[in-house]
């Protein structure tokens with residue numbers, strides 16, 4: 001049963017440890033997230049523009065940018081003149 | 093593992109997809125007490141993740157969610173999600189025993205309101221399996237917006253044990269002390285509704301799935317076509333470009349001895365025709381081409397639906413695609429033999445959708461201890477009296493519903509679930 005005084009996270013920490021792979025994955029996410037958010041600070045950009053600036057593969061940018069959009073840090077802007085790529089911007 | 097006292101019901105339904113829900117509701121309406129065991133975090137099976145359904149183009153979620161709610165609210169149905177059964181034994185006529193295993197979600201389901209405050213603050217991101225890896229999710233997450241039950245789960249393998257979720261939850265629902273619970277079960281009859289698996293296209297190396305990011309599966313395309321889509325529009329995963337020349341490769345992993353699945357999956361022709369029509373609606377400037385050996389439009393309204401897609405401008409090419417290669421700009425070259433003129437042809441598209449086939453769920457067979465459940469030559473649950481009593485398996489009192497017995501669409505899954513529930517009621521009554 002849940003003990004009101006003890007945080008249950010402390011109970012599980014005694015039984016489990018976080019794998020090196022999970023820690024690495026988490027570090028990588030933080031690195032990519034910072035790069036994408038920084039790239040969007042001055043102005044809205046398309047995925048290829050962010051990829052070029054951050055030197056991240058475009059598919060990696062798509063995945064993390066869409067995740068940041070899902071959780072509300074980024075929003076969708078206009079589409080470019082060729083109707084090909086959307087611009088994305090930081091959510092104010 | 094914690095042990096609990098024995099539970100007793102009339103019928104055990106294994107699997108909470110459309111077939112399992114339908115069978116459970118039918119029996120519950122006849123006043124039988126039903127236990128429905130679903131291994132996933134939500135009821136709804138594959139259907140709850142689809143866009144619209146062929147050939148009527150009705151919204152899939154709009155049909156599934158009321159059915160799921162009806163199942164959950166029914167007083168004669170007890171539901172265990174994120175749970176499995178094992179060691180099913182037929183002890184005597186109308187008496188089966190089994191063990192129910194309820195896995196820990198690390199959240200108190202009665203307290204969690206699904207507010208997602210914990211999800212918002214969780215610092216971990218991994219691939220979202222309910223969006224078929226197109227986008228990320230947190231380590232603590234509501235599976236998807238119309239999940240039922242709509243409570244969070246903690247993905248303990250990817251959790252970094254930071255404790256933030258527990259700190260921010262306004263109702264103290266997070267509980268890391270949870271463990272798996274085993275509950276002994278006794279029932280009079282069993283319905284197997286464990287559904288189907290999707291073909292893994294990485295098995296066909298020459299199509300480049302996994303390597304070429306603009307080669308996606310039809311299930312990923314279903315997600316791109318729903319309002320709760322992973323992206324803001326239908327886009328290429330490689331670079332976020334709006335596609336305007338899309339190809340479908342039919343029979344990916346079906347009618348193909350080389351991957352061990354010689355049979356037709358029955359649904360891929362029609363779901364591809366459906367997606368092509370939906371894409372033309374979503375991307376009015378786009379071209380959609382379907383590469384196939386033939387189109388099998390055998391069901392009610394299917395042929396008209398196929399004709400309608402031709403009228404809308406979907407192009408059909410007869411020929412099996414041999415190989416896909418990628419250009420530097422992410423476009424894809426399809427090499428195929430055009431059956432109509434016998435020529436090897438190469439065409440360029442900017443997005444390729446693999447119409448992946450249906451495979452049996454191998455788990456269904458492992459649920460039974462004694463007697464063992466028999467499967468047919470293609471590894472689906474064997475129907476031992478297909479003409480007189482289609483849901484009958486080799487064990488009297490055990491019936492099969494939906495795609496556990498072979499590939500089929502939603503209407504046929506519902507029909508077969510109706511038959512399974514009728515047979516089960518008949519068995520218990522006589």
Ligand SMILES: Cc1cc2nc3c(=O)[nH]c(=O)nc-3n(C[C@H](O)[C@H](O)[C@H](O)COP(=O)(O)OP(=O)(O)OC[C@H]3O[C@@H](n4cnc5c(N)ncnc54)[C@H](O)[C@@H]3O)c2cc1C
Pocket residue numbers: 106107108109110111112129130131132135136137138139142144145146147175176177285286287288289290310311314359363366453455456493494495496500501502503505
């Ligand atoms: C891309 C795509 C598009 C489609 N489009 C259409 C369409 O437009 N129209 C149409 O009619 N059909 C369509 N279909 C087919 C449709 O999805 C199936 O007919 C339907 O989902 C079958 O329902 P089911 O309940 O038999 O199986 P499933 O949907 O597979 O449900 C089985 C359930 O059992 C659970 N389960 C599995 N193993 C266990 C276990 N050991 N213990 C407990 N639970 C278990 C699963 O988690 C799942 O919830 C489409 C399929 C695909 C792949």
Ligand code: SF4
Pocket residue numbers: 199203204205206207208209210211243244260261262263264265266
């Ligand atoms: S666990 Fe708490 S914070 Fe998370 S969704 Fe449930 S109620 Fe909200």
Ligand code: SF4
Pocket residue numbers: 210213214215216231232246247250251252253254255256257258
């Ligand atoms: S404890 Fe785990 S699930 Fe909870 S916020 Fe931290 S990483 Fe996320």
